Amino acid sequence: MRSEDIAKLAGVSRSTVSRVINNYPNVPPTTRDKVLKVIEQHQYQPNSYARALAGKGTNTIGLFVVSTAEKTAGNRIYQNNYFAPFVESVVDTANSLGYYVLIHTLYALEDYQKVKQACLQKRIDGAIMVGTRKQVEVIRELVSLEAPIVLIDYDIGEIIGNRLDRSNVSVINSKDYDGAVEAVEHLITLGHRKIGMINGSVNTFSGSERYKAYESVLQSHGLPIEPHYILNGEFLKQNAYHEVKGLLASGQELPTAFFTANDDMAAAAYEAFKEFGFSIPNDISIVGFDDGPIATQLAPKLTTVQVPIYDMSKEAVHKVVALCEQTVTAFSTVSFPAPLIVRDSCRQL
Amino acid sequence: MRSEDIAKLAGVSRSTVSRVINNYPNVPPTTRDKVLKVIEQHQYQPNSYARALAGKGTNTIGLFVVSTAEKTAGNRIYQNNYFAPFVESVVDTANSLGYYVLIHTLYALEDYQKVKQACLQKRIDGAIMVGTRKQVEVIRELVSLEAPIVLIDYDIGEIIGNRLDRSNVSVINSKDYDGAVEAVEHLITLGHRKIGMINGSVNTFSGSERYKAYESVLQSHGLPIEPHYILNGEFLKQNAYHEVKGLLASGQELPTAFFTANDDMAAAAYEAFKEFGFSIPNDISIVGFDDGPIATQLAPKLTTVQVPIYDMSKEAVHKVVALCEQTVTAFSTVSFPAPLIVRDSCRQL
């Protein structure tokens, strides 16, 4: 069923059919109704490709999620609990705005070509990227495509410093630095002096912010930064688990608390410590980051910094759509607060 | 940059450019290389819409995930831990096969129109649907569209009984009945006689299979089915939590074990029982279903039936793609085994 067929059945021309579909004002109600009826009857839907080709947008945005893990490994992106709410929220918001979403997972550096490809092939009107590593060159290339692109969790300083603050880009972050400061201060307030950290990926914006905050709070309190207190988890559960196990097995002196760069690694730490016979928070205090569903599923419930994923992803969608529809035509950036949620995983010393 | 431009730069016609792009055999290597070089230089990518319009497929499949929850509620689909691995796995598999995936979440009955729309608008070559409720009419309508469609978790009997086993459809399931039988038998072997169930959605295929198996095993062992032992969780954590709390508060006699229709509800049961001062598995044994990441995160680790989500979603993608590319042209169905994974949440009475 093509518009031509509808036109014939309704006794009008394709032009008129197109006009009613696109809600042009210059169609008298009777004509409109006549056409609409035929469309309804035959469940006609205009071919999206033809529309796109003829100049209408595609009404689809791309969602590119950068994996923290290798593709080959069993540990894929879904191991990051932020993946699900993120995707879900982006899809919902986009759908409610009349947009479809094309989703892609990025593992290796060369996968960024996929983003470029999707833009160049005009499959999408704009893109949202989450979890990008510090890779200005890649970003520069993408930005130069002129397609609307919103980056979630990316260093604004780097964007601006490299003159990448073009009118087709937007950056959405959470205030991870502040949240991390609050978390570590909380531990100090509870009397902790020996505070370790299970690190995320420092080549990630949020990862480095979280670490910098940790470092800075310790320093500002005159507390030493013990290298063996800093575990390299790379945001991955397995890594965190093995690192904690390793520390435990080494017999080295332990900190009394750990600030963990995400909830997943906190969960892994729970596991490792429990297997070692430690009880939380009696023998070790733990603070997470993300406040994903797992935070309240853990026993004891995890004290953690809340990243407002829903707000962020919603904002991201609204932003790309605005950019696509030319409602917004300037570089913009938003940073959402990331408050500490105190629960039961830390004790007063 | 259009194929015309490439053609000019390479000193050939659009036809030839198209031939090299589509890997036609009748292009001599020298011509091919010449064209390829220009394409490379200019990072040319053929407009996907024009290609699609001209007869090539769109190379994108639709992934429609039916939510267990209402859209308005805070409890959205991502609360189901199967969402993430599912989406992730479908996306990965599709991508590796050169397909893009359009993702959509379905909340209400009218959202099924979206599936139809996407097909009718030719946005997708085929669709995968997960979590569909028992709704033959909807399925019938979708199937009649002639677009390739693979249903995950749907009653094959219903499909066949309604002559919906058309050549454009395929059904992928896991053997939930067998898995559930194994789970309940395991409890009985451990000496349990008073076995409750936290039910999923019975209007879902897997939900009803899991329940039927429970019922049938109890009956076959001559054990009574106590109505107040059967809690209505609808696959949702909150519901399960409240149901358990309610049972606990009612002061009624408790079963010694619960078979739970998914891991999420098992986690909720853990929470409710723990808050009541119960210890697992000492005071109550619990078996889950899914074997999602949460199963091993819970303490004690959850004994649960494993649903091979990866295998299922991979198979689903391969199937739609085969259907799209006409490699397969007959109704087909696959059921994956769902074995019981024994861990630490059940005790010998």
Added chain:
DNA sequence: CTGAAAGCGCTTACAG
């Protein structure tokens, strides 16, 4: 208010 026609950027018989 409405139709004929050009154009969007490809692919693919067809002819040579």
Added chain:
DNA sequence: CTGAAAGCGCTTACAG
């Protein structure tokens, strides 16, 4: 081996 041309199904000035 290769080009000219028709066609895919729309939209949108343009003319009336």
